[in-house]
Amino acid sequence: MKRVGDAGPDAGARGTDDGSGALRRVVPHARRFLARRTGVLVRLTLWSLAETGQAFLLGYGVARAVDRGFLAGDTRLGLLWLTVALAAVLLGAPVIRGVFAQLAGLTEPLRDGLVRSAVDRSLTRAAAGAGAPGGTDRAAVSRLTNQVEIARDSFAGLVLTLRSFVFTAAGALLGLLSLHPALLVVVLPPLTGGLVLFLATLRPMAAAQRRALAADEALGDHAARSRAALRDLTACGTGPETARRGAELVDDAAAAARALAGWAAVRTAALGVAGHLPVLALLLAVPWLRGRGVTAGALLGAFTYLVQSLLPALHTLMAALGAAGSRLLVVLDRIIGPEPEVGPEPAVGSERELKPGWVSRPESEPGWEMKPGSVSEPGRTRTPGEERTEELASVPAFTRPSRPEPAYAAARRPAPGAVGGAVTVSARTSAGLPDAGDGAPAPREHARRGPDAAVELRSVTLSYGVRAAPVLDSLDLCVAPGEHLAVVGPSGIGKSTLTRLIAGSLLPSAGEVRVAGREVTGRAPAELAALRVLVPQEAYVFSGTLSDNLTYLRPDASRADVDAAVGAMGLRPLVERLGGLDAPARPAVLSHGERQLVALARAYLSPAPLLLLDEATCHLDPASEARAEESLARRPGTLLMVAHRLSSAVRADRVLVLDGTKAVCGTHDEVLDRSPLYRDLTGHWNGTPAAGP
Ligand SMILES: Nc1ncnc2c1ncn2[C@@H]1O[C@H](COP(=O)(O)OP(=O)(O)OP(=O)(O)O)[C@@H](O)[C@H]1O
Numbered sequence: 083m084k085r086v087g088d089a090g091p092d093a094g095a096r097g098t099d100d101g102s103g104a105l106r107r108v109v110p111h112a113r114r115f116l117a118r119r120t121g122v123l124v125r126l127t128l129w130s131l132a133e134t135g136q137a138f139l140l141g142y143g144v145a146r147a148v149d150r151g152f153l154a155g156d157t158r159l160g161l162l163w164l165t166v167a168l169a170a171v172l173l174g175a176p177v178i179r180g181v182f183a184q185l186a187g188l189t190e191p192l193r194d195g196l197v198r199s200a201v202d203r204s205l206t207r208a209a210a211g212a213g214a215p216g217g218t219d220r221a222a223v224s225r226l227t228n229q230v231e232i233a234r235d236s237f238a239g240l241v242l243t244l245r246s247f248v249f250t251a252a253g254a255l256l257g258l259l260s261l262h263p264a265l266l267v268v269v270l271p272p273l274t275g276g277l278v279l280f281l282a283t284l285r286p287m288a289a290a291q292r293r294a295l296a297a298d299e300a301l302g303d304h305a306a307r308s309r310a311a312l313r314d315l316t317a318c319g320t321g322p323e324t325a326r327r328g329a330e331l332v333d334d335a336a337a338a339a340r341a342l343a344g345w346a347a348v349r350t351a352a353l354g355v356a357g358h359l360p361v362l363a364l365l366l367a368v369p370w371l372r373g374r375g376v377t378a379g380a381l382l383g384a385f386t387y388l389v390q391s392l393l394p395a396l397h398t399l400m401a402a403l404g405a406a407g408s409r410l411l412v413v414l415d416r417i418i419g420p421e422p423e424v425g426p427e428p429a430v431g432s433e434r435e436l437k438p439g440w441v442s443r444p445e446s447e448p449g450w451e452m453k454p455g456s457v458s459e460p461g462r463t464r465t466p467g468e469e470r471t472e473e474l475a476s477v478p479a480f481t482r483p484s485r486p487e488p489a490y491a492a493a494r495r496p497a498p499g500a501v502g503g504a505v506t507v508s509a510r511t512s513a514g515l516p517d518a519g520d521g522a523p524a525p526r527e528h529a530r531r532g533p534d535a536a537v538e539l540r541s542v543t544l545s546y547g548v549r550a551a552p553v554l555d556s557l558d559l560c561v562a563p564g565e566h567l568a569v570v571g572p573s574g575i576g577k578s579t580l581t582r583l584i585a586g587s588l589l590p591s592a593g594e595v596r597v598a599g600r601e602v603t604g605r606a607p608a609e610l611a612a613l614r615v616l617v618p619q620e621a622y623v624f625s626g627t628l629s630d631n632l633t634y635l636r637p638d639a640s641r642a643d644v645d646a647a648v649g650a651m652g653l654r655p656l657v658e659r660l661g662g663l664d665a666p667a668r669p670a671v672l673s674h675g676e677r678q679l680v681a682l683a684r685a686y687l688s689p690a691p692l693l694l695l696d697e698a699t700c701h702l703d704p705a706s707e708a709r710a711e712e713s714l715a716r717r718p719g720t721l722l723m724v725a726h727r728l729s730s731a732v733r734a735d736r737v738l739v740l741d742g743t744k745a746v747c748g749t750h751d752e753v754l755d756r757s758p759l760y761r762d763l764t765g766h767w768n769g770t771p772a773a774g775p
Pocket residue numbers: 214215216217546553571572573574575576577578579580
């Protein structure tokens with residue numbers, strides 16, 4: 083199952099790779115890249131040859147200064163050879179400058195190429211519809227910034243040190259050979275032993291590096307998703323679950339970092355063998371070397387080669403290959419390796435991720451613990467009715483508020499036992515079409531369709547782009563006049579899209595939207611305004627008096643009507659604070675909640691028969707929200723609202739659960755039975771009452 087924060091399919095599959103697969107994938111790209119830059123490589127080689135000469139002269143100059151100069155009593159010659167050695171050291175500065183100038187000819191094209199590749203990949207994934215509708219490839223940010231820079235820096239470091247080691251080692255070994263072949267016999271075994279040990283750590287180190295990167299991406303992805311869904315997490319009470327998953331990911335990242343550190347320790351041991359044993363061996367072998375005619379100058383020259391050239395070059399090579407090499411391989415493979423497959427949207431109710439920390443799981447899945455009041459208990463079978471009864475009884479938050487039932491609600495309440503009723507909803511893949519039990523719509527249902535319906539959607543499909551996956555797919559919905567319908571669903575599922583379609587501010591890609599029996603498509607703004615009011619999440623209050631704001635949609639409202647709206651929405655304290663209805667109401671001095679109350683009171687006063695609220699109560703505290711909602715529901719007309727808290731759904735006559743291309747509609751109890759998603763929502767909500775309303 084894919085959980086929040088799990089790295090993508092590529093991360094998982096490649097996370098187990100020991101590095102050889104990545105090497106196979108990356109090498110052809112590297113060959114092509116280098117083949118196109120032979121000029122730079124030749125110039126780099128020429129500059130590097132100067133390093134060979136420099137390394138050679140350093141030890142050779144010291145050896146000759148001792149043997150032919152100072153020990154032979156010719157101080158002048160000794161100083162001359164020392165000057166040669168010094169000149170070799172000083173030669174290093176212009177050589178490094180030349181090397182760096184050529185290096186830029188390799189690293190900058192590499193970075194440009196990787197950025198292009200990362201962007202191409204992200205666009206391809208976006209076009210293929212990775213994730214939920216509107217889902218994004220969040221790891222792309224990491225690839226584009228962090229990982230490309232890692233690749234560039236690692237590549238530069240690698241070229242610099244690998245080249246330096248090869249050319250310096252060539253100069254030093256040549257020097258040792260020229261001083262005395264026996265020196266090589268002593269120095270080479272520990273040197274090669276250390277190098278072999280070091281090379282043996284490369285693969286496991288690359289795998290550990292890969293795991294660390296995957297863990298880092300997963301943690302970043304989880305954090306980004308959680309941040310984007312904070313509002314839903316709070317409303318659904320899934321914060322603790324998300325925090326728990328975040329803690330798991332932090333643990334994973336820490337474990338990966340520890341594994342990496344372990345291999346770094348082995349590598350340090352290899353460096354000790356290769357870097358320090360040759361010096362020790364040389365010291366211990368002095369008598370043996372002297373016996374073979376190795377002069378004091380040659381010994382001193384050999385030490386100079388080891389300490390000044392070979393070992394520093396080896397040290398930097400190991401550090402670079404160890405860290406930068408495996409990092410480079412892993413990052414290159416992530417950016418230019420095979421494109422991870424983007425499969426079709428998994429079916430809702432299977433293993434599809436709904437939102438951070440809120441994952442639709444089969445109820446039988448181990449680890450899907452029961453929380454007080456959640457729906458099923460492993461090992462015990464209960465009838466749906468029993469489950470509902472227990473659940474509602476055990477959790478006060480789920481008890482329907484006792485309010486007088488509006489007359490219209492009683493009139494349209496379905497007969498006991500009947501499923502469905504005044505609201506129908508279906509989608510191409512939905513199994514939730516209410517019917518009379520024999521497949522045909524219930525008679526009451528028929529009566530609500532056509533000109534009688536307050537809102538009717540017939541096979542409505544909405545895609546935001548020609549190639550984009552539809553947000554709503556063949557959706558049928560029928561809302562009776564006077565109905566109070568709550569729309570719920572995960573973030574980004576299409577709730578706002580639905581309200582905008584019904585409001586007529588968005589045209590369906592296919593199908594028909596009718597309000598009060600009239601098709602909304604192509605209707606003039608004034609006509610639409612007479613049919614419906616849409617209150618969005620961010621309430622609009624204009625500069626003017628409070629009265630101007632409240633009566634904007636109904637200029638002829640009497641003072642009594644306005645007073646009634648003020649009372650119904652709980653605006654009285656604000657009116658008093660501002661100094662009366664005719665006092666200026668500057669939007670800047672109102673809180674978000676006060677602005678929402680003003681917008682709701684304006685909608686309450688509107689003569690439009692249909693009110694559409696798109697999380698229009700999200701800034702209100704639960705008590706104010708309940709009062710506003712109940713007043714709006716009592717107002718003559720139909721109320722369709724995107725629920726911010728599940729308590730809103732419990733208060734509504736019907737609940738429409740949008741769940742990908744599935745949609746389920748019915749009373750709270752009915753959708754609890756039929757919608758696993760709704761059960762998930764309510765289960766989580768119940769489990770953390772502190773976060774609930
Ligand atoms: N103008 C647009 N252009 C392209 N895609 C859009 C547009 N508006 C919304 N979407 C996408 O359509 C999908 C449904 O968005 P919508 O806002 O309707 O969801 P929602 O359920 O209301 O989400 P939320 O609860 O977060 O407000 C999302 O994936 C969103 O990214």
